[in-house]
Amino acid sequence: MESKPYVLEHGTEFDKETLIQEFSNIQSELLPKVKLENHFQKDELQLIAGVDLAYWDVNDTMYGTCCIVVIDYHTKEVVEKVYSYGVITIPYIPGFLAFRELPLILEAVEKLTKLPDLYMFDGNGYLHYRHMGIATHASFFLNKPTIGVAKSYLKIQGIDFIMPENRMGAYTDIVINNEVYGRTLRTTKNVKPIFVSCGNWIDLDTSTEIVMNCINKESRLPIPVRLADLETHKMRKQLSR
Known part of the structure; x- marks a missing residue:
């Protein structure tokens, strides 16, 4: 596991171009460690965590909350819910969202009493400009x-x-420069597709299978992600009062 995410103290002045260079270097260092193959046995998969974040602004200060919902993969029952919140110190820079979100994600993870076997993010993984979306980047901290x-x-x-x-269950692969970045997946008939990509230590077919096994009639999104999304809306409303 990586030690700590990149953090700026609240109120710290920064140069955007310098941040972009630093962030790019970090992503380049991590990329060779990404493995798009299963590092687990599917029949041993028990707990899956859904992760999502929401933001709001108060007097020109940006706040965020990260919600994690853990479900039993077999029964689909919720076994734990946690959240974190705080001031967001990293500016929004396209392609580097993980640096903004990781501090709150890891703070929420520390509150978990149940250890998930797999994390499912509301966001991209390998389907990213430099193959380093939040699902991929976070894997190095979550192990x-x-x-x-x-x-x-x-x-x-x-x-x-x-x-x-x-x-x-119909899908098409997203191919860029002869490389598969991710998959457009129709989880429900007559509903818009979603976009699935590997984060790390899993292959695309297994990712698709797990996502489809977490679909019910309530949403096109897999249950862990949908529940985490609902929690972020609830917590943002509660915390921003």
């Missing part, structure tokens, strides 16, 4: 397999996704 599940498409190098057939 667990991760999956990215995005509601909207991140267009890279001008490449559009191909719409899958209108049936549950």
